[in-house]
Amino acid sequence: MEKIDLSGLNLPEKEQKILEAAIGVFSEKGFSAATTSEIAKNAGVAEGTIFRYFKTKKDIMRGILIQGIQLISGKLVMEPVERILLSSEDKDLRTILKELLYDRIKLVDTVFPIARVILTEVLLNEEVREAVYQNIITRAIKDFRIFHRKMAEKGLMRDDIEPEIIFRSILGNMAMFIAQRKLFGDKFKMDDLDKEFDKLIDIILYGLVNNPATPPKV
Amino acid sequence: MEKIDLSGLNLPEKEQKILEAAIGVFSEKGFSAATTSEIAKNAGVAEGTIFRYFKTKKDIMRGILIQGIQLISGKLVMEPVERILLSSEDKDLRTILKELLYDRIKLVDTVFPIARVILTEVLLNEEVREAVYQNIITRAIKDFRIFHRKMAEKGLMRDDIEPEIIFRSILGNMAMFIAQRKLFGDKFKMDDLDKEFDKLIDIILYGLVNNPATPPKV
Amino acid sequence: MEKIDLSGLNLPEKEQKILEAAIGVFSEKGFSAATTSEIAKNAGVAEGTIFRYFKTKKDIMRGILIQGIQLISGKLVMEPVERILLSSEDKDLRTILKELLYDRIKLVDTVFPIARVILTEVLLNEEVREAVYQNIITRAIKDFRIFHRKMAEKGLMRDDIEPEIIFRSILGNMAMFIAQRKLFGDKFKMDDLDKEFDKLIDIILYGLVNNPATPPKV
Amino acid sequence: MEKIDLSGLNLPEKEQKILEAAIGVFSEKGFSAATTSEIAKNAGVAEGTIFRYFKTKKDIMRGILIQGIQLISGKLVMEPVERILLSSEDKDLRTILKELLYDRIKLVDTVFPIARVILTEVLLNEEVREAVYQNIITRAIKDFRIFHRKMAEKGLMRDDIEPEIIFRSILGNMAMFIAQRKLFGDKFKMDDLDKEFDKLIDIILYGLVNNPATPPKV
DNA sequence: TATGAATGAGAATTCATTCAT
DNA sequence: GATGAATGAATTCTCATTCAT
Numbered sequence: 001m002e003k004i005d006l007s008g009l010n011l012p013e014k015e016q017k018i019l020e021a022a023i024g025v026f027s028e029k030g031f032s033a034a035t036t037s038e039i040a041k042n043a044g045v046a047e048g049t050i051f052r053y054f055k056t057k058k059d060i061m062r063g064i065l066i067q068g069i070q071l072i073s074g075k076l077v078m079e080p081v082e083r084i085l086l087s088s089e090d091k092d093l094r095t096i097l098k099e100l101l102y103d104r105i106k107l108v109d110t111v112f113p114i115a116r117v118i119l120t121e122v123l124l125n126e127e128v129r130e131a132v133y134q135n136i137i138t139r140a141i142k143d144f145r146i147f148h149r150k151m152a153e154k155g156l157m158r159d160d161i162e163p164e165i166i167f168r169s170i171l172g173n174m175a176m177f178i179a180q181r182k183l184f185g186d187k188f189k190m191d192d193l194d195k196e197f198d199k200l201i202d203i204i205l206y207g208l209v210n211n212p213a214t215p216p217k218v
Numbered sequence: 219m220e221k222i223d224l225s226g227l228n229l230p231e232k233e234q235k236i237l238e239a240a241i242g243v244f245s246e247k248g249f250s251a252a253t254t255s256e257i258a259k260n261a262g263v264a265e266g267t268i269f270r271y272f273k274t275k276k277d278i279m280r281g282i283l284i285q286g287i288q289l290i291s292g293k294l295v296m297e298p299v300e301r302i303l304l305s306s307e308d309k310d311l312r313t314i315l316k317e318l319l320y321d322r323i324k325l326v327d328t329v330f331p332i333a334r335v336i337l338t339e340v341l342l343n344e345e346v347r348e349a350v351y352q353n354i355i356t357r358a359i360k361d362f363r364i365f366h367r368k369m370a371e372k373g374l375m376r377d378d379i380e381p382e383i384i385f386r387s388i389l390g391n392m393a394m395f396i397a398q399r400k401l402f403g404d405k406f407k408m409d410d411l412d413k414e415f416d417k418l419i420d421i422i423l424y425g426l427v428n429n430p431a432t433p434p435k436v
Numbered sequence: 437m438e439k440i441d442l443s444g445l446n447l448p449e450k451e452q453k454i455l456e457a458a459i460g461v462f463s464e465k466g467f468s469a470a471t472t473s474e475i476a477k478n479a480g481v482a483e484g485t486i487f488r489y490f491k492t493k494k495d496i497m498r499g500i501l502i503q504g505i506q507l508i509s510g511k512l513v514m515e516p517v518e519r520i521l522l523s524s525e526d527k528d529l530r531t532i533l534k535e536l537l538y539d540r541i542k543l544v545d546t547v548f549p550i551a552r553v554i555l556t557e558v559l560l561n562e563e564v565r566e567a568v569y570q571n572i573i574t575r576a577i578k579d580f581r582i583f584h585r586k587m588a589e590k591g592l593m594r595d596d597i598e599p600e601i602i603f604r605s606i607l608g609n610m611a612m613f614i615a616q617r618k619l620f621g622d623k624f625k626m627d628d629l630d631k632e633f634d635k636l637i638d639i640i641l642y643g644l645v646n647n648p649a650t651p652p653k654v
Numbered sequence: 655m656e657k658i659d660l661s662g663l664n665l666p667e668k669e670q671k672i673l674e675a676a677i678g679v680f681s682e683k684g685f686s687a688a689t690t691s692e693i694a695k696n697a698g699v700a701e702g703t704i705f706r707y708f709k710t711k712k713d714i715m716r717g718i719l720i721q722g723i724q725l726i727s728g729k730l731v732m733e734p735v736e737r738i739l740l741s742s743e744d745k746d747l748r749t750i751l752k753e754l755l756y757d758r759i760k761l762v763d764t765v766f767p768i769a770r771v772i773l774t775e776v777l778l779n780e781e782v783r784e785a786v787y788q789n790i791i792t793r794a795i796k797d798f799r800i801f802h803r804k805m806a807e808k809g810l811m812r813d814d815i816e817p818e819i820i821f822r823s824i825l826g827n828m829a830m831f832i833a834q835r836k837l838f839g840d841k842f843k844m845d846d847l848d849k850e851f852d853k854l855i856d857i858i859l860y861g862l863v864n865n866p867a868t869p870p871k872v
Numbered sequence: 873t874a875t876g877a878a879t880g881a882g883a884a885t886t887c888a889t890t891c892a893t
Numbered sequence: 894g895a896t897g898a899a900t901g902a903a904t905t906c907t908c909a910t911t912c913a914t
Contacts, residue, residue, distance in 0.1 A: 014878085030342050032250030036905060046879045051906060093427065120341055122401065123334060124248050133405055158428040161417050164406070168394050169421040176390030183340065187351055188382070199379050203387040207425035209311065210376040232895090254888060264896040266890080275888060450898085466778050468686030472884060482900045487885060529863065552777055558837065559774055560684050569841055594864040597853050600842070604830050605857040612826030619776065623787055624818070635815050639823040643861035645747065646812040668874090690909060700875040702911080711909060 009067060015053045017043040019067060022060045027113035030120055031061055061121065065128060068114040069135045080104070081143045093156045097201050101174065105197075108178055141167055173204050227285055233271045235261040237285060240278045245331035248338055249279055283339065283346060286332040287353045298322070299361045311374045315419050319392065323415075326396055359385055391422050445503060451489045453479040455503060458496045463549035466556055467497055497557070501564060504550040505571045516540070517579045529592045533637050537610065541633075544614055577603055609640050665721075669707045671697040673721060676714045681767035684774055685715055719775065719782060722768040723789045734758070735797045747810045751855050755828065759851075762832055795821055827858050 006016050021043035025034040036057055040047040054060045080103050084096060091099075108115060121128040144167040151157035157166070177200050180188060224234050239261035243252040254275055258265040272278045298321050302314060309317075326333060339346040362385045369375035375384070395418050398406060442452050457479035461470040472493055476483040490496045516539050520532060527535075544551060557564040580603045587593035593602070613636050616624060665673065675697035679688040690711055694701040708714045734757050738750060745753075762769060775782040798821040805811035811820070831854050834842060 028342070030248060030250060030338070032248055033342075035903085037903090047905090048880060048907080049878055052877070055906095057905065116341055120248075120338060123338055124246070124251075129401055133402055137402070152428070155428055157426055158424075161420060161426075165417050165421060166426045168398060169391050169418075169426065172390035172392075172394030173387050174390075175394065176386050180386060183347055184351055184355070199383050200387075202379060203383060203425065205425045205427045206376075207421065207423045208375055208379075208384045208387065209423045210370070210373055253886085258897095265888090266896055266898095267894085269889065270894070273889095464778070466684055466686060466774070468684055469778075471882085473882090483884090484886080484900055484902090485898080488898070491885095493884065556684075556774060556777055559770060560682070560687075565837055569838055573838070588864070591864055593862055594860075597856060597862075601853050601857060602862045604834060605827050605854075605862065608826035608828075608830030609823050610826075611830065612822045616822060619783055620787055620791070635819050636823075638815060639819060639861065641861045641863045642812075643857065643859045644811055644815075644820045644823065645859045646806070646809055689907085694876095701909090702875055702877095703873085705910065706874075709910095 006067060006071075009070075011067075012053070014043075014045055014049060015063075018045065018050055018053055018060070019063055023064055023068075023113050023117055026061065026064065026117045026120075031057075031117075036060075061117075064114065064117055065121070065131060068111075068118050069131065071111065071114065072118075073136050073139055080107075081140075081147070084147075093151060094201055094205065097204065098197055101197055101201065104174065105178065109182075112182055170204055173200060224285060224289075227288070229285075230271070232261075232263055232267060233281075236263065236268055236271055236278065237281055241282055241286075241332050241335060244279065244282065244335045244338075249275075249335075254278075279335075279339070282332065282335055283349060286329075286336050287349060289329065289332065290336075291354050291357055298325075299358075299365065302365075311369060312419055312423065315422065316415055319415055319419065322392065323396065327400075330400055388422055391418060442503060442507075445506075447503075448489070450479075450481055450485060451499075454481065454486055454489055454496070455499055459500055459504075459549050459553055462497065462500065462553045462556075467493075467553075472496075497553075500550065500553055501557070501567060504547075504554050505567065507547065507550065508554075509572050509575055516543075517576075517583070520583075529587060530637055530641060533640065534633055537633055537637065540610065541614065545618075548614075548618055606640055609636060666707070668697075668699055668703060669717075672699060672704055672707055672714065673717055677718055677722075677768050677771055680715065680718065680771045680774075685711075685771075690714075715771075715775070718768065718771055719785060722765075722772050723785060725765065725768070726772075727790050727793055734761075735794075735801070738801075747805060748855055748859065751858065752851055755851055755855065758828065759832065763836075766836055824858055827854060 006020055009016065011019065018039065022034070022039045024042060025039050028034075036050055037047055039060070040050055043050075050060070054063060080100070084100055084103075118128070118132060122132055141164055145163045148157055148163035148166065152159040177196070224238055227234070229237070236257065240252070240257045242260060243257050246252075254268055255265055257278070258268055261268075268278070272281060298318070302318055336346070336350060340350055359382055363381050366375055366381035366384065370377040395414070442456055445452070447455070454475065458470070458475045460478060461475050464470075472486055473483055475496070476486055479486075486496070490499060516536070520536055520539075554564070554568060558568055577600055581599045584593055584599035584602065588595040613632075672693065676688070676693045678696060679693050682688075690704055691701055693714070694704055697704075704714070708717060734754070738754055738757075772782070772786060776786055795818055799817050802811055802817035802820060806813040831850075
């Protein structure tokens, strides 16, 4: 079972173990099909112990979402984006994007289980949707807007379409790329990761039209 | 509750009712949290009746997937794509795409519940993933390849990147667009659908770079 | 285990069996210490069956209280009292009381388990107290008031003390008599029931003072 | 929460606190529904500490019963009755009874929680019934017999009925009076306590018959 | 001695599935 | 075929009790 490391969060040892185990089980079976008995076994604690840390099974999910959203909106979104925004002064868009994507995709790779838990819940649960929107999406969009303005001012990014829509497109491209790798990875022969990235970025940057003005790919 | 119409499939009346009800309940609660009792109530049959048509609850899901995949790969993928391929001789790519998307998005709108059921299962269930891959994805890619070759030959679509990747990009853009509308629809003020489509297509076609060669949008 | 017969209530067969079993178990162990598993076993049904008839264990208690209060306020209080009131025209108070007590005590004997359940709950549960007060006590007092007025008019019952207080005294005497028999029955050698009744009534009628005017007991 | 003071018993401080807390919780919820965790919280000790003083939860109940019975049979029964027996030489029965009742009822008022615990257990538990019988009832009856003989010799109390039965009647009257006050106190408008006592005693002494020989009440 | 985290047996409750009608 | 009452295995959750610190 894939395990995600929450040791950076300074939770009590058992709580951390329970959350990590729960992420694994929820990720594989979904919330309803997961049992507290299996979570306990995977966490290496007694079933009763779970309920000392989480009043109900639902509260375990809440715990995951809180930690997951924190993890994602912290490490995953805010920090690297700000880092890249600050250091991107003299790089071209392709380089920046590639750097960004590299970082992002590696990260998503490591947080895939928790991301899948969140995604499944987003599909089924209005409340979680709201939380994700408030805590992840709005912050990401805010960050992207700043980045977009900077790029647009330099003439590197189009300005005729709202940044939200551009952001959505980037997200869609990346999400599909990740989905393909994680869910159907064995079914597509892929080039090495670097070449894949170049193609992905190329599409994101220039679209699918055969444009003579398109600069040559790396 | 959203209801999907399976009357085109010539199933026995009760079986069809049960499937339609199950799609609704599975879509809202997920497979495990859905109860056969609620499905029965929504279908207007006795709980026992369900088990005359489906040996187990899992078999209901199988029934949905079979019908859903059939529905999607039939009405949703093959037929319209072929229609567009045959009639696209003298249209430019934007027109074709817009037509295609219009159709697709309307369709996805109507089959959203079943799509959500399939998507959730794809996330959790290797077996379903396999079925979806075999029945939907490969067929769609095969179709797209034909379309791509035609477009590339006319110089309307780039040829330097594999059609699978182009297809993935289109899919990612569309999926994100739909997800935004269906899951967070109340949170974004949108233009009217037509303008949204234009922007979406514009991004798909030309990417996010501020390219002087980009033709003016409608 | 003592069993009470609820067949006069026209409940569904299983519901009746469950209630009867629950009365037995609640009566012996109290509500909290009773388990649904034991109730099921005593009722001869599967544990799950209980929850088709009663949503929760608390609802079983509610069912008992409803049936019990109905039973008591119907058969136990209203009907016989009215019967005795109507037929008491030419009897003296001792005869009436004896008749009344005979009837009451036999009845209480048969409904002892349910009475014990109600009594225990009355001690612990404000809500039940309220229900008992509304449904049993007020009705009993109302009846007694009518009876008291009639007796007082004939000069057979004292009129210088509120009927509620007289009623309370009768109740207290009877309750203690029953409690002694049911809870400590093996510890006191008793005369035969008839003699016991005479003494009980004698005390109720004339008190404990050595009153020369006291008529000779039977 | 009502708290009973056990400081006269010279128990270790923590044991006393635990017993006092347990009386409160048992009295409100009954034995089974009470949790050791709540007892610990109310006692201001850790949950584990309870089990240093009492091997099991049942042993807490045993501790309460032992202390309670001791308390009742000591302070409540023996001492005051003896006091009254010794000092009653020249008082009439009404005065003696009133004095006795005043004392008793005040006392019962203060020990209501523990009395409720004992009563509930008496209803459910044969063992406790036995202990109460041996330690409280027989002693009380023995005392009352002495009192009764003295009164009967003076011609103040009837001699034609066994003292046990007279005692039972007094007890029943008092118990019902207390029950009404404690359990349904808010539902009956009462006179002031003194008048209530007079009526109660009047009924106990003279019964409910309209007896011309009955002396006028105070 | 006191603590309170951890335990796990046992309780209430749910629900897919069966089957007599 | 259709029904829905009955089932009981499985699940979540509680809580008395233990024990390392």
